[in-house]
Amino acid sequence: MTPRLLAHALLSLALLLPALPAHPNDFDYRLAPRMIAEGVYVLIGTTEDFSFANGGNIVNSGFIVGPAGVIVIDTGPSRRYGEQLLATIATVTDRPIALTINTHHHPDHFLGNQAFPADTLTATPETIRGIQSEGEDFNNNMYRLNGDWMLGTEVVVPGKTLAAGRTTIAGRALEFLHLAGHTASDLVVIDHDSGTVFAADLVFWQRAPTTPHADIPRWLAALDRLAAIPAQRWVPGHGEVSGDRSPIRQTRAYLEWLADTITRGAEAGLDMTEMLETPIPAAFADLSLVADEFRRSVTHLYPAAEQAALER
Amino acid sequence: MRRPNLPLLSLALLAGLAPASAADLQHTAALQAPPHPIVDPLGSPRWDDMRKLFFGDAPVVFDERVRVTAPRIAEDSMNVPVTVDASALGDARSVVVFADFNPIVKVLEFQAAHARPSLGFRLKLQQSSPVRAAVLGSDGTWRVGGTWITATGGGCTLPSAGSSSPEWQERLNQVSGRIWSRVDGGERVRMRIIHPMDTGLAAGIPVFHIDELALADDSGRTVMHIRPYEPVAENPSFTIDLPPGAASGGKLHVTGRDNNGNRIDAWVTP
Ligand SMILES: [Zn+2]
Numbered sequence: 001m002t003p004r005l006l007a008h009a010l011l012s013l014a015l016l017l018p019a020l021p022a023h024p025n026d027f028d029y030r031l032a033p034r035m036i037a038e039g040v041y042v043l044i045g046t047t048e049d050f051s052f053a054n055g056g057n058i059v060n061s062g063f064i065v066g067p068a069g070v071i072v073i074d075t076g077p078s079r080r081y082g083e084q085l086l087a088t089i090a091t092v093t094d095r096p097i098a099l100t101i102n103t104h105h106h107p108d109h110f111l112g113n114q115a116f117p118a119d120t121l122t123a124t125p126e127t128i129r130g131i132q133s134e135g136e137d138f139n140n141n142m143y144r145l146n147g148d149w150m151l152g153t154e155v156v157v158p159g160k161t162l163a164a165g166r167t168t169i170a171g172r173a174l175e176f177l178h179l180a181g182h183t184a185s186d187l188v189v190i191d192h193d194s195g196t197v198f199a200a201d202l203v204f205w206q207r208a209p210t211t212p213h214a215d216i217p218r219w220l221a222a223l224d225r226l227a228a229i230p231a232q233r234w235v236p237g238h239g240e241v242s243g244d245r246s247p248i249r250q251t252r253a254y255l256e257w258l259a260d261t262i263t264r265g266a267e268a269g270l271d272m273t274e275m276l277e278t279p280i281p282a283a284f285a286d287l288s289l290v291a292d293e294f295r296r297s298v299t300h301l302y303p304a305a306e307q308a309a310l311e312r
Numbered sequence: 313m314r315r316p317n318l319p320l321l322s323l324a325l326l327a328g329l330a331p332a333s334a335a336d337l338q339h340t341a342a343l344q345a346p347p348h349p350i351v352d353p354l355g356s357p358r359w360d361d362m363r364k365l366f367f368g369d370a371p372v373v374f375d376e377r378v379r380v381t382a383p384r385i386a387e388d389s390m391n392v393p394v395t396v397d398a399s400a401l402g403d404a405r406s407v408v409v410f411a412d413f414n415p416i417v418k419v420l421e422f423q424a425a426h427a428r429p430s431l432g433f434r435l436k437l438q439q440s441s442p443v444r445a446a447v448l449g450s451d452g453t454w455r456v457g458g459t460w461i462t463a464t465g466g467g468c469t470l471p472s473a474g475s476s477s478p479e480w481q482e483r484l485n486q487v488s489g490r491i492w493s494r495v496d497g498g499e500r501v502r503m504r505i506i507h508p509m510d511t512g513l514a515a516g517i518p519v520f521h522i523d524e525l526a527l528a529d530d531s532g533r534t535v536m537h538i539r540p541y542e543p544v545a546e547n548p549s550f551t552i553d554l555p556p557g558a559a560s561g562g563k564l565h566v567t568g569r570d571n572n573g574n575r576i577d578a579w580v581t582p
């Protein structure tokens with residue numbers, strides 16, 4: 001079997017394996033890197049809320065092995081996760097970490113930073129500011145939700161800012177898009193060699209999107225940009241890897257429904273408690289956590305919508 | 313004369329240390345028992361305290377017609393949406409809302425003069441707690457409904473966002489509001505008032521909240537009277553429903569004041 005065919009066989013096998021559950025007893029996330037393209041690996045978290053049962057591993061991270069080093073995309077929810085991710089990378093390659101990216105300032109995407117060489121940590125200026133201003137609160141909250149999985153986790157702010165555009169890192173041709181909408185800054189990584197898009201939390205798949213820092217019009221514009229990229233596969237921030245644009249379409253449809261429901265509710269004079277009783281349409285009923293995320297999104301987004309309706 | 317109110321646990325401990333006669337204990341228990349013992353459907357260990365505080369010796373019943381609607385889990389403990397609706401009771405004019413486990417338990421009171429006896433608002437929750445509404449009927453009986461809300465906490469001892477920004481000082485007590493026609497021929501009023509609603513529990517920030525609010529039609533007739541307390545959320549927003557013919561039509565007059573004597577005076581239009 002040629003290496004390429006072997007890789008393909010492994011890939012097909014990996015796609016059949018369910019994500020392994022975390023084992024709280026030994027605080028081992030059982031991270032299993034899955035190769036989705038030549039030199040491109042992902043670690044797919046569960047589509048759940050943060051909890052002691054999952055240790056906060058509800059997020060996707062990834063890494064790309066270039067000729068001269070490794071590019072890490074998001075470091076996970078805790079110091080332990082970061083350390084175990086680093087150890088996992090070492091089972092795949094002995095090349096050094098060249099760049100460690102935080103795609104945005106949500107805690108499950110940067111709290112593993114401690115494990116990585118400090119001079120490789122990078123993010124956009126807005127994400128760096130977000131980690132500086134909200135990182136400590138996020139970290140405290142994660143201790144509360146995930147318990148001892150968080151032991152020893154501290155906020156490490158990336159020291160390097162990441163410019164948008166095409167560049168070569170560790171011999172690998174990459175492109176960074178500075179988009180926004182899920183948060184004030186959402187970084188997308190495109191690996192042109194393999195046609196892989198790491199869409200971060202701009203894209204969710206079979207899991208309801210989260211909106212604590214969302215600007216839905218900007219988010220929809222970002223999805224337009226993503227949909228226009230000719231790619232082989234998309235890695236969402238939460239949910240399985242996809243070979244087509246279904247996750248982009250699903251995220252868009254949910255966000256459009258959410259924004260429309262909230263605007264209409266505010267214009268019709270609904271109280272927030274009435275807004276919360278909105279039934280979830282059949283098209284989204286099977287998304288993981290959709291009832292919880294809808295409740296949270298109403299809390300996040302309704303005050304501004306009702307204020308707009310009152311000050312029309 | 314009333315006996316001192318020892319909690320049951322300390323009575324038991326006293327009994328253990330110096331065995332009292334069974335008759336003694338029974339006597340004590342009889343004196344301590346509320347006049348109409350009822351079981352709290354929410355199972356709150358604070359219920360007996362709440363009962364003494366709000367109702368004294370008056371008769372109290374739990375009544376599902378006093379509806380308290382709120383999310384089971386509060387995403388933002390600074391802004392927990394609650395709707396109280398006692399309109400299924402025939403006579404429900406005066407309503408008090410409280411949260412057993414808040415450091416300041418009383419949330420607000422309202423008198424629905426000509427409005428429906430219902431009110432939508434938001435409150436701050438310090439921790440998970442029952443939120444209850446109690447309605448005093450003309451027979452002298454309190455009717456109580458409520459629901460548990462799970463909260464991550466901090467709502468009452470965190471400073472309001474307004475306290476840290478100068479914006480509210482320029483817009484203090486400004487009202488934005490709107491009136492909608494209801495399908496039943498009545499009207500819905502929603503309004504929001506700029507105010508930090510500081511509880512006085514956050515370090516260095518004195519208590520500062522709206523304590524008086526009235527809604528009247530343009531003939532001057534009061535349709536709703538609200539007394540908000542410290543736990544009402546920053547920039548309070550209210551949802552009020554008027555039955556057909558409750559108001560003289562057109563605009564509504566909002567008046568009120570905060571505990572520092574700053575006045576609220578605005579008109580709400582359709
Ligand atoms: Zn996120």
